Amino acid sequence: MSVRKLTKIFDKDPILQDLDLEVKEGEFFALLGPSGCGKTTTMRCVAGFEEPTEGTIWIGGRQMNGIPAHRRDCGMVFQSYALFPHMTVFDNVAYSLQVRQFYRQGWVRKWRVLARLLHPRLGNVSPEVEQKVMDSLALVELTDLADRLPGQLSGGQQQRVALARAVIMEPKLLLMDEPLSNLDKRLRQSMRRMIRDIQRKLKITTLFVTHDQEEAMSMADRIAVLSEGRLMQVDIPTALYSRPANPFVADFVGSSNLFPGEVLSREEHGSWLTLGNGLHLFTSHPAPGEAVDVLIRPESMTLLPGDGEAEPGGNRLKGRVERGTYLGPNVRYDIRVGEKRLLVDIPYKRGQPLLSEGTAVTLLVEPDRVVVL
Ligand code: ATP
DSSP states (O other): OEEEEEEEEETTEEEEEEEEEEOOTTOEEEEEOOTTSSHHHHHHHHHTSSOOSEEEEEETTEEOTTOOGGGSOEEEEETTOOOOTTSOHHHHHHHHHHHHHHHHSOHHHHHHHHHHHHOGGGOOOOHHHHHHHHHHHHHTTOGGGTTSOGGGSOHHHHHHHHHHHHHTTOOSEEEEESTTTTSOHHHHHHHHHHHHHHHHHHTOEEEEEESOHHHHHHHOSEEEEEETTEEEEEEOHHHHHHSOSSHHHHHHSSOOEEEEEEEEEEETTEEEEEOSTTOEEEESSOOOSSEEEEEEOGGGEEEEETTOTTSOOSEEEEEEEEEEEEOSSEEEEEEEETTEEEEEEEEOOTTOOOOOTTOEEEEEEOGGGOEEO
16 A cells, blocks of 8 residues: 555645655554644545545556545544444454445345345345354454443543454455553553454554554554654654654654754764753764754663763763652652753662652663653
8 A cells, every 4th residue: 555645734734735745555554643744634644534635546556646535445543432322242243344345236135235235134134244254253252242342442442443354355454543542551551452453463554543642653564754744754663763754743743852952073983062051971873964953762871870980981971860750660860960951761679669759879771762842
């Protein structure tokens, strides 16, 4: 699937601008960005619910502009589940196959399919449809609940029905728009695993929309970050995190210490930078200009007591603890260094008390952990 130079203007307002995306066959691709950046609009253009103002959309090598939604061979899962409330789980999942059968059958069998669509007691599904529905329900572990109505299911179960209903048609492209947003944290995590396992098993090319960076990072093969309708960066999760293309991506993808800086001098193995007020750092990354943004991830630093004599080397920043927050496996410290405040994540050692406010510390940062944007 790809979109090329996709532009969408609503009421003279450019919502998407010159968007280029290329999703590979079998790939799980996340579209990530803050609320209102145009993720859903992109998906609606791909699905055929919106006509692009400019640009082309390609699915399975065919250009889709002007082709109605039901002919685009896309499966869809929405945040709101969108199940038929009066139909059982079985019939919800069978629905699209039944409709397809209706168009393909002769008149006698057409009536049978139509009767079943109108009411389950009025007709039977074919053994072929029954087998496919049960296979899809097994995939989402809902075989036992086939006879229930959606109102008798939890949110997570309803979303699994929606997923079964989408994949039963073996679509070329699976579109998922914030499918986990209505679920609580624990359920979201297990659903992430289930969706990813099913996607891998069926090898369905998937476009997954989310505003949750953790969700995108933990699920996607590659992520596109959008801001105000423009593409900021496309990359694999680890690269997006460690080498963001610009301050927006750095800030949106994970917590960061991000400061404006200047290049003081360039040397063979890197550059000296200043963050102002005598705060100097050496980076082993090439600096793209004289005025730069300097990024240090919270887990990229070592926290040493006092003036850090215990460990030589690296960039050394002297500071004081402002606050320590226990986060389970980690402790997050706010460290005041001159006029700056840095977030530092340290693995929590069992039984050790947190450093108290005002404790003098030294932050050790290796030059390759000082990222320059
Ligand atoms: P969210 O995560 O909140 O759903 P999003 O990134 O999916 O956000 P979109 O739903 O694509 O964002 O909306 C992008 C912008 O386009 C918003 O400012 C929205 O108000 C506007 N918009 C969307 N649809 C229309 C429409 N039919 N007419 C006018 N403006 C629209």
